[in-house]
Every structure is written in C-alpha cells, then in structure tokens.
Amino acid sequence: MDAPPLPPPAPTHERWERREQLFGLARAATGFMPDDEGEALYLAALRAGASLENATFVEIGAWCGKSTVYLGAAAEETGAVLFSLDHHHGSEENQPGWEHHDRSLVDPSTGRIDTLPHWRRTIIGADLESTVVGVVGDSPTVSSRWTIPLAFCFIDGGHGEAPAWADYRGWARHVVEDGWLAIHDVFPDPADGGRPPYDIWRAAVDSAEFVEDGECGSLRILRRI
Ligand code: SAH
Numbered sequence: 001m002d003a004p005p006l007p008p009p010a011p012t013h014e015r016w017e018r019r020e021q022l023f024g025l026a027r028a029a030t031g032f033m034p035d036d037e038g039e040a041l042y043l044a045a046l047r048a049g050a051s052l053e054n055a056t057f058v059e060i061g062a063w064c065g066k067s068t069v070y071l072g073a074a075a076e077e078t079g080a081v082l083f084s085l086d087h088h089h090g091s092e093e094n095q096p097g098w099e100h101h102d103r104s105l106v107d108p109s110t111g112r113i114d115t116l117p118h119w120r121r122t123i124i125g126a127d128l129e130s131t132v133v134g135v136v137g138d139s140p141t142v143s144s145r146w147t148i149p150l151a152f153c154f155i156d157g158g159h160g161e162a163p164a165w166a167d168y169r170g171w172a173r174h175v176v177e178d179g180w181l182a183i184h185d186v187f188p189d190p191a192d193g194g195r196p197p198y199d200i201w202r203a204a205v206d207s208a209e210f211v212e213d214g215e216c217g218s219l220r221i222l223r224r225i
C-alpha cells in the first residue's frame with residue numbers, strides 16, 4: 001500500500017520568527033491599517049504568491065509603509081516582488097484642514113506632505129529592499145504604461161470619486177485569471193466612511209469578472225475568475 005501523502009510542511013522556526021518580526025514592525029509603522037486587516041492582507045497575498053510562480057504584487061497607496069510590510073512579508077516568503085506605488089504627497093483627506101492631516105509629514109522645503117522618507121525608513125528597517133520596490137508617481141500615469149500581469153493588486157490610494165475609479169479602471173485589468181484584487185476602506189454603511197471604495201468594490205463584483213474571496217473589517221478580497 002502506498003504511504004499516505006505528507007501534510008504540507010509547517011513553517012520553519014526561522015520563517016515563523018521572521019513573520020512575527022515583520023508583523024511587529026508593521027504594527028508599529030505609521031498608517032491606516034488595523035492589525036487584523038493587515039494580517040488578512042498578508043494571508044491573501046501569501047496565497048497569491050504561493051499559487052503563481054514569480055508572482056508580481058502591486059500596492060496602490062503606500063503612505064509610510066504599514067501595509068507595504070504586510071504585503072512585503074508575503075512576497076518575501078513566496079519569492080514574489082512587490083511594487084509599492086505612491087506619489088507620497090498624501091490624498092485629499094491628508095491635506096491641511098482635513099481629518100487625516102499630520103503636520104509632521106510636511107517637507108518644509110516644498111511645503112508639501114512627503115511620506116517617502118518615512119516609507120524608506122520602514123522598508124529599510126524591515127530589511128525588505130530586495131523584495132519591495134518603491135514606485136514614486138501618480139497612479140493613473142503609472143497604470144497607463146504598466147504591462148506586468150499581477151498576481152495580487154491592493155487598492156488603497158485616493159478615496160475620492162475620481163482617484164478611486166481611476167485606480168480600479170487602471171489596475172484591476174492587470175490582475176491575471178485566478179489572481180487577487182484587494183480593496184481597502186470598503187464601507188457598506190455610508191455612515192462608516194466614504195462611498196468610492198465601496199462603489200468600485202461593487203463594480204468589481206457586478207462585473208462578474210471577480211468573485212468575493214474573503215473580508216476583514218473594511219478589507220475586501222476578490223478573485224478573478
Ligand atoms: N496603505 C497605507 C495607507 C495609504 S493612504 C497604509 O497601510 O497605511 C493613501 C495613499 O494614497 C496616500 O499615501 C496618497 O499619497 C496616495 N495617493 C493618493 N492619490 C494618489 C495618486 N493619484 N497616485 C499615487 N498615490 C496616490
């Protein structure tokens with residue numbers, strides 16, 4: 001009689017420790033991703049990295065690198081590469097006078113928000129530079145020239161109507177069959193938050209090109225069919 005198939009290997013001690021180290025750094029980083037949602041994001045990206053060879057991940061909206069470290073952990077573990085895109089000037093809601101403004105992030109020489117030095121510090125501190133590539137620029141400009149098929153795409157950029165739709169139209173089309181699309185700040189109840197991330201999530205589901213594949217808090221995971 002044949003021996004029964006072996007169970008998948010448990011993560012090695014080193015791998016487990018590295019994951020815990022990265023989760024700790026992600027939790028400590030400045031940003032807008034609750035711990036449980038960050039770990040759910042990691043798990044979804046881990047599946048993408050494990051199921052597709054030489055996988056490419058893209059994150060839209062990096063801020064100071066919090067979600068970048070969760071995604072970077074999954075990329076490192078599976079040999080994927082993460083492109084983390086942001087112009088680093090903040091979204092509308094981060095500008096002076098808005099709810100999510102942080103004056104300490106303004107570069108006095110330009111008078112504009114600049115989260116790039118903070119993002120770099122986070123990535124260097126996490127020792128993720130061989131896995132994570134920063135792309136500094138405007139999302140629609142980059143998506144208009146992008147050609148690499150994506151195993152995993154995380155949309156968490158500008159949450160206004162125009163930027164959210166531009167991200168959905170510009171990036172969802174690059175997700176490969178059986179690949180994943182994750183959207184953050186999806187609030188079914190308008191009392192909990194702005195509409196555009198919810199609207200693009202609805203559009204993805206209604207398109208019948210994506211099926212729901214998990215959620216945690218305001219994070220929605222979709223899979224292309
Ligand atoms: N994922 C981050 C939070 C991102 S906040 C975390 O885990 O903490 C949203 C980000 O989208 C901001 O950093 C802002 O600069 C970026 N952004 C908004 N509009 C953009 C655009 N058109 N191009 C590139 N980045 C943009």
Ligand code: MG
Pocket residue numbers: 032156184185
């Ligand atoms: Mg968000």
